[in-house]
Amino acid sequence: MFVVDVPDVAAEPVYEPAPDLPAEGDAADAPSAVPAARLVTHVDTDHGSPVFTSDGRRLLVIAALHDGRDTDLRSDVWSFPVPSTDAEDEPAREPVRVTGDENLDVGALTVGPDGLVWFAAGELGADGRDFVARTAAVYVAVPTANGFGTPRRVTDPAEHDVADAGLEAVPGALFVVGRTRGRGPVLRVGVDGDVTTVLEGDLEATALAVGGDALVVAVVTPGSAGDVVAVPLDAEHRPAGKPQPLTDLGGPARASGVVVPVEEEPPARTARPCTGGCPCPTAPAPTPSCS
Numbered sequence: 001m002f003v004v005d006v007p008d009v010a011a012e013p014v015y016e017p018a019p020d021l022p023a024e025g026d027a028a029d030a031p032s033a034v035p036a037a038r039l040v041t042h043v044d045t046d047h048g049s050p051v052f053t054s055d056g057r058r059l060l061v062i063a064a065l066h067d068g069r070d071t072d073l074r075s076d077v078w079s080f081p082v083p084s085t086d087a088e089d090e091p092a093r094e095p096v097r098v099t100g101d102e103n104l105d106v107g108a109l110t111v112g113p114d115g116l117v118w119f120a121a122g123e124l125g126a127d128g129r130d131f132v133a134r135t136a137a138v139y140v141a142v143p144t145a146n147g148f149g150t151p152r153r154v155t156d157p158a159e160h161d162v163a164d165a166g167l168e169a170v171p172g173a174l175f176v177v178g179r180t181r182g183r184g185p186v187l188r189v190g191v192d193g194d195v196t197t198v199l200e201g202d203l204e205a206t207a208l209a210v211g212g213d214a215l216v217v218a219v220v221t222p223g224s225a226g227d228v229v230a231v232p233l234d235a236e237h238r239p240a241g242k243p244q245p246l247t248d249l250g251g252p253a254r255a256s257g258v259v260v261p262v263e264e265e266p267p268a269r270t271a272r273p274c275t276g277g278c279p280c281p282t283a284p285a286p287t288p289s290c291s
Contacts (some may be wrong), residue, residue: 001047001061002037003082038083043095045069047078049108053143054115057082060098062106062119072128075106077119079147098141098148103128107136107164114171116191117141117148120162135161138176138189154193162187168208168215170237175215177205181263181275186217186231188238198231198239202260210237216246222260224250 007014040059041047047061059082064075077098099106104121111117122136135157142149155162163177163184174189175198184204188196199205199217206226207218215231227249232241261277268274 001039001041001050001059001080003040003059004037005035040080040082041095051109051111052082053079053111053117054113060109060111060117062109065095065097068128072103073105073124073131074103074128076104077106077109077117077141096147098151099139100150104139105131105134108167110167110169110174112169112171112174115143116169116172117143117151118167118169118174119151120164120167120176123157135179136164138162138174140174140191154189154191155195160187160195166205166208168210170210173237175208175210177208182277184220186215196238199229199243213240217243221250223254223258224248225253226250 041061041063043063043065045063045065047063049062051060052058053060059080061078061080062075063078065078066074066076078095079098080095081093098117099119099121103124103126105124106119106121108120109118117140119139119141120136121139122131122134124130124134137153137157137160138155139151139153141151161179163179166175166177168175172191176187176189178185178187178197182204183200183202184206185197185201186199186205186208188198190196198215199219201221203219203221205217205219209216210233213233215233215237217229217231218226219229220226228246230244230246231239232244234240259279259281261279263275264278265273265275
């Protein structure tokens with residue numbers, strides 16, 4: 001991972017004067033218009049999902065830096081200090097692991113405006129390889145004077161399964177996409193573990209963003225491949241009204257006669273329910289197929 005100093009994208013751009021034609025041999029000495037990139041990570045492995053801490057002094061990433069990473073599925077949240085210079089003689093400072101000693105598969109990461117570190121992760125068992133039928137939970141770590149406190153799981157994986165994308169943090173809470181029976185509702189998870197459903201129905205949320213007094217959600221529904229919905233929020237970022245659709249890009253498809261599958265739950269030979277959908281056209285058509 002590298003960092004590059006860039007100007008404020010919302011500020012007035014700096015207009016450089018027209019350059020002079022360099023003298024012969026001076027081209028190599030001409031200053032670069034692009035700031036030098038500074039190396040942040042120095043471990044020979046993949047790093048993903050970079051996000052700055054609220055003070056901008058450290059960079060959090062998801063990576064597997066532990067011994068035995070080639071034989072298990074574990075990944076952690078690591079904190080790297082952001083170097084202030086690009087001096088070659090600056091010693092490499094060791095990263096700090098934000099996640100604890102538990103074997104977790106971290107799938108998503110974000111930092112709230114209040115400094116809280118949120119991430120979604122699933123347990124992997126004692127050997128770090130037990131991933132089958134595991135559900136993910138939300139964890140939160142509180143920043144301290146010396147780094148970060150021990151992460152605390154704030155959702156019960158037996159009650160709520162969360163997706164590995166779409167984390168949107170606000171002061172004291174996190175908006176996250178859940179997973180239940182083929183749907184992707186939007187959940188609000190408080191730092192105290194309180195879980196509230198913000199947006200539900202026959203939909204799957206694919207992206208979240210908070211702006212002003214609204215949560216904007218990109219959703220996929222049986223009648224649309226993608227539309228945008230706004231959920232009003234109060235001062236504590238809790239739902240404060242009915243969701244308002246902002247687009248209807250799937251309208252022409254629905255008007256053409258798209259058949260919405262009917263959810264069914266046929267008897268199963270095991271104790272767990274078996275669910276699925278069956279599109280049933282009203283006009284004569286081939287035998288409906290299950291999905």
